Amino acid sequence: MAAPFTTKGNSIENLIEIKGARHAYQTASGPLPVLDGLDVAVPSGTFAAVVGPSGCGKSTLTRLVAGLMKPDEGEVWLHGERVTGPRKTVGMAFQNPVLLEWRTILDNVILPLEIVAPTMPRKDRIARAMELLDMVGLTGFEGKRPSELSGGMRQRASLCRSIVHKPEVLILDEPFGALDAFTREDLWQTMRDLRAAEPFTAVLITHDLRESVFLGDQVIVLSGRPARTQYVMDVDLPADRTLDVLFTPKAADMLHVLRDQIKIAQGRDVEGQA
């Protein structure tokens, strides 16, 4: 069965679709609505950056896409199929790299293959992991324990783990949020290079507008809780962008618009329009 919202005959098909999602968590003090009319469409092979006020429901969005929970109302589609539960074609990385301390970096990266491809020979697993470690600049660290690596290196290893099984969908929940500014920019570039080399379609949650513009093909702004899709911006910048692009007038305009949208989402007045 095909997804109802894909534009058939179009060369770009939406790989991820969330349509009219509503959800409330049941808490001790009654239901807490977190999603209220969330619409997301991510064409195959593109990168969607999602920004929004703190606590608005961004991580909840990622859990819907990953099939870790179902919305009370609305639909989630992946690759033309209704999402009803977890699937092997998803990869995830979080702000906390959650590496397993008792495994080497290499064996941490291999972990998803143990679940997704249980019959894959170990030498093939190692080859695949080493290929990725090389791309993120961790060659020579494969035998180390996570505690022997810096925060940025751990996050690089975590990124490798999230794509080692060639997922269709990569879900990134603020993966660079805990890093210092310089390391973060290094990782943006690493992410850009991985994107060119690997076939995934990505959803990136972030608090950093510059990051959303640098990495995203579109930026989706969510309203404050309960989150709905407030604003969608197409990022019309070259695919092989460098950090310099952030200093162009075009990017500055985009950042300005996004800033205003975030203020609206936070329920604050936009300067000059109050």
Added chain:
Amino acid sequence: MFRKIATPVIAILIFLGLWELLVWANGWPNYKMASPSDLPPAFWKYKELFFVMGWQTLWRTIVGLFLAVIVGTLIGMIIGFSKLARDALYPLLIGFNAIPKATLVPVISLIFIGQHDFNTILMAFMISFFPIAVSVGIGLSTLEPEYRDILRALGASKFTIFRKIALPKTLPEFFGALKVSATLAFIGTNLVEIVSPHGRGLGALFKSGETNGDYPLMFAVLIALAFLGIILYYAVIFLERVFAGWADREGN
């Protein structure tokens, strides 16, 4: 390596020296306080008994501790994974743990009359499973959700997540508790050995020393118990190194 062994040995020698000095300086007779020099003759005199009884105490403690590991881990898994079970079982567990185990000795020996080995093992088990259950339970229930989600998002089963992530991640806490439990299990074993009439084990040997007014023997038993306790403790440390050595941060 040499320093690692030499340091505690020297510490022990200094301790024995001070003890000897204390007894000598006060002129205590050995029915008040035996001195270290009284101990080798006591060991020598009863050397067969020490081996037989020491072995009795050791194997029963280890069996009790082994049961505590199995049952404690199971209980820990139940309270770690199910909030309902946690709410239901915690008060019961804590209440049971709060009962001074000495009061249970007569209860047990009435229920299982004459089953000396069984009673001893049961007591060692009862006194030592609690720290294991609690530490495994807390370890599992405080596992950050992201650790679960990296595998759950791929459709991994609960059992796979437990085996690959939750279990290894809980091992450091588990071994911390096992060190406490190993000591407690000895207390449980000895409690029954001392209190039971016609008991066996080092506890019973202590009791016979007391009955016969053989004070050096009593002190020798205490030393033997300390020795067994140290052996068991280091056995646990060894297992910890093998299975959870990764938790040991180098350089501190």
